[in-house]
Amino acid sequence: MTRVGIAACGIIPFTRDDQSIESVLLESVVDLFEGSDADRGSVDAVLVSTNSNSKYLAPILSETAGLGPNIAHTVENLCNSGTNAMVSGYSYIASGLADVVLVSGAERYDSPGQVLEWDRSRGGFKHPIFWASILARSYKRRFSISEEQLAMVPVKNHRHARDNPNAMSKKACTIQDVIESKRVTDDIRLLECSRPCTGSASVLLASEDAAKRLSKEPVWIAGIGQKTASAGFTKSESFSSLESTRIAADVALRMAGHAPKDIDVAEVHDAFSVCEPMALESMGLCGPGGGAGMVRDMYDTENRMINPRGGLIGSGHPLGATGIAQAVEITQQLRADAGSRQVGGARTGLVHNMSAAGTSSTVLVLER
Amino acid sequence: MTRVGIAACGIIPFTRDDQSIESVLLESVVDLFEGSDADRGSVDAVLVSTNSNSKYLAPILSETAGLGPNIAHTVENLCNSGTNAMVSGYSYIASGLADVVLVSGAERYDSPGQVLEWDRSRGGFKHPIFWASILARSYKRRFSISEEQLAMVPVKNHRHARDNPNAMSKKACTIQDVIESKRVTDDIRLLECSRPCTGSASVLLASEDAAKRLSKEPVWIAGIGQKTASAGFTKSESFSSLESTRIAADVALRMAGHAPKDIDVAEVHDAFSVCEPMALESMGLCGPGGGAGMVRDMYDTENRMINPRGGLIGSGHPLGATGIAQAVEITQQLRADAGSRQVGGARTGLVHNMSAAGTSSTVLVLER
Numbered sequence A, B: 001m002t003r004v005g006i007a008a009c010g011i012i013p014f015t016r017d018d019q020s021i022e023s024v025l026l027e028s029v030v031d032l033f034e035g036s037d038a039d040r041g042s043v044d045a046v047l048v049s050t051n052s053n054s055k056y057l058a059p060i061l062s063e064t065a066g067l068g069p070n071i072a073h074t075v076e077n078l079c080n081s082g083t084n085a086m087v088s089g090y091s092y093i094a095s096g097l098a099d100v101v102l103v104s105g106a107e108r109y110d111s112p113g114q115v116l117e118w119d120r121s122r123g124g125f126k127h128p129i130f131w132a133s134i135l136a137r138s139y140k141r142r143f144s145i146s147e148e149q150l151a152m153v154p155v156k157n158h159r160h161a162r163d164n165p166n167a168m169s170k171k172a173c174t175i176q177d178v179i180e181s182k183r184v185t186d187d188i189r190l191l192e193c194s195r196p197c198t199g200s201a202s203v204l205l206a207s208e209d210a211a212k213r214l215s216k217e218p219v220w221i222a223g224i225g226q227k228t229a230s231a232g233f234t235k236s237e238s239f240s241s242l243e244s245t246r247i248a249a250d251v252a253l254r255m256a257g258h259a260p261k262d263i264d265v266a267e268v269h270d271a272f273s274v275c276e277p278m279a280l281e282s283m284g285l286c287g288p289g290g291g292a293g294m295v296r297d298m299y300d301t302e303n304r305m306i307n308p309r310g311g312l313i314g315s316g317h318p319l320g321a322t323g324i325a326q327a328v329e330i331t332q333q334l335r336a337d338a339g340s341r342q343v344g345g346a347r348t349g350l351v352h353n354m355s356a357a358g359t360s361s362t363v364l365v366l367e368r
Helices: A021-034 A057-065 A081-094 A129-143 A147-161 A175-180 A208-214 A243-256 A275-282 A291-301 A311-315 A319-334 B021-034 B057-065 B081-094 B129-143 B147-161 B175-180 B208-214 B243-256 B275-282 B291-301 B311-315 B319-334
Strands: A004-011 A045-049 A071-076 A100-107 A183-185 A199-207 A219-228 A265-267 A348-355 A360-367 B004-011 B045-049 B071-076 B100-107 B183-185 B199-207 B219-228 B265-267 B348-355 B360-367
Touching (some): A004 A021, A045 A057, A045 A081, A057 A071, A081 A219, A081 A319, A081 A348, A081 B071, A081 B081, A129 A183, A129 A275, A147 A311, A243 A348, A243 A360, A275 A348, B021 B100, B021 B199, B045 B057, B045 B319, B081 B348, B100 B319, B219 B319, B243 B348, B275 B291
Parallel strands (some): B265 B348
Antiparallel strands (some): A219 A360, A348 A360, B004 B199, B219 B360
């Protein structure tokens, strides 16, 4: 079977701007083609990732971007729509139905994907912050983690975001700032939350031959793992680990022929601060309860290995674009093209993208 | 590469019922598992096809149906969402990422996919009937087709629908009824329109080995063709032919190693009466301008070759379910399991599903 590579990337600054979804989508596609040798005529599938209620966005994007694909449709799965669309694009290429696939994710700051209408089990409320609060309480209690330790996640990620020209905010913050920020739930402070925003990111996926033709330095999708454990939060096996993430990471690493210790750089889905240490543990990048210590070490040593662009907390979280923006960052890192965010010598990278209290997860392993 | 087959089907009556999208989705999945030997544990991907604004429906369906897939997401592309999801499912299997994929489409009668917010070029109005009106006028003028000839499409398809237990309406109508029905636009009468409805249809796709294990008589997806020509109606190359349909049919038939004359039975996307003869011509099932004559011949001889279940006009048009319902019909026909709708000796069938004035089309060729 052909290898599938990322041949080009596009991304735009994440903002709170009131733009139409169609124009937000188009902007990262324009950035992609301006920054690469790829030609529009080579694209034979266009996949849009979004939670927007607007319909037929893939044909609309194709028309506005001057593309004439065969396959074109939208992919939605809340916050991991982006990596779902990338895996779908991978499968179109690996199956032989397409050779070059544009995967473009976009969201507006007021995305309808932020409200979980269906699941009143999330504490009787409809916003993800309520499940995050339950996870935070459970995680802190089980592993005796303090509020200060979890606060290191946003401090570290906001610090990284200052070197990310596309991050929504460049404001530094201290542990004190986090702890003194508004208490949104019993266990979550305002500065521990990623913020919805307007943004877009795109990748051009290609078969091995096409990737080598379209790019001087393609990055390869070496491993893919996905798991949907449930939709409802209360079906989780535990409130202090992420079952779907554990399974997805295991499958992705096995497919790539790697162990967790081989990962040089990773984008991890820190929708709320507690998600980062939980994901690190569930993926085996450290032992159970070791995530908070790993964060503290990175905080102390200014190590950028996890969430070098600032993660969701530092960069902003445009739902349908997030997974693709994560992949853009890891691609730039593996190409040694990440400027002041560069993690030295990165050869193997990982993207972790999840939805709805970690009820579903995607993990991608990328390689030079 | 592995062949991909349809191992099981599920469908429910199309109605105007006010059910939640989650429960409509579930019903055809329950029907699928009740009517087959397939086990829920074999399903490793769940794709939902819908225009509903509800999010995260694939994980929700998985949970309610007792499935634990790896891959799960929604696919949307207006009226051909269903076949887009089937092709995506095909590619997950052909790429090796999945072995068995449930593709389930559903819609409510009040689907937001019926309003085309983005394209004011459709006569300044937002409903598809305005482009259908332009197509009807152009087609009738170019080929000197009368109103009576086009009226044979709904009469024939409503006649077929009387043998379809899942059709929304069993009411017969005459050419006179069609011509005397309410004039909705200058060139479209009420009885020439398919009607939005609440409905659901599901197929279980499987690799060759799995299909043979799960089903005594799998039907194979032998050909796939897709084309997105544009999103905006005014970019069409002609108002009296369907460019995307022509290209998609050509690719699908070539992939299957068939000529148009080999097709024994077909479901054709008759969103409005004029679409049926135009699609027949664009797919090469007859020559340019010959579609209306082909319809008249079928009308006169009670030949059920085209739209044996009644098409969209006879069965109802639950947008995201339509392409899958078409595939369910052709699967039943090829298994000689279509009861009083059976087209004798059918061995090679075709599904034609399109969106938004034919700006995009999918064609599938199915075989025993």
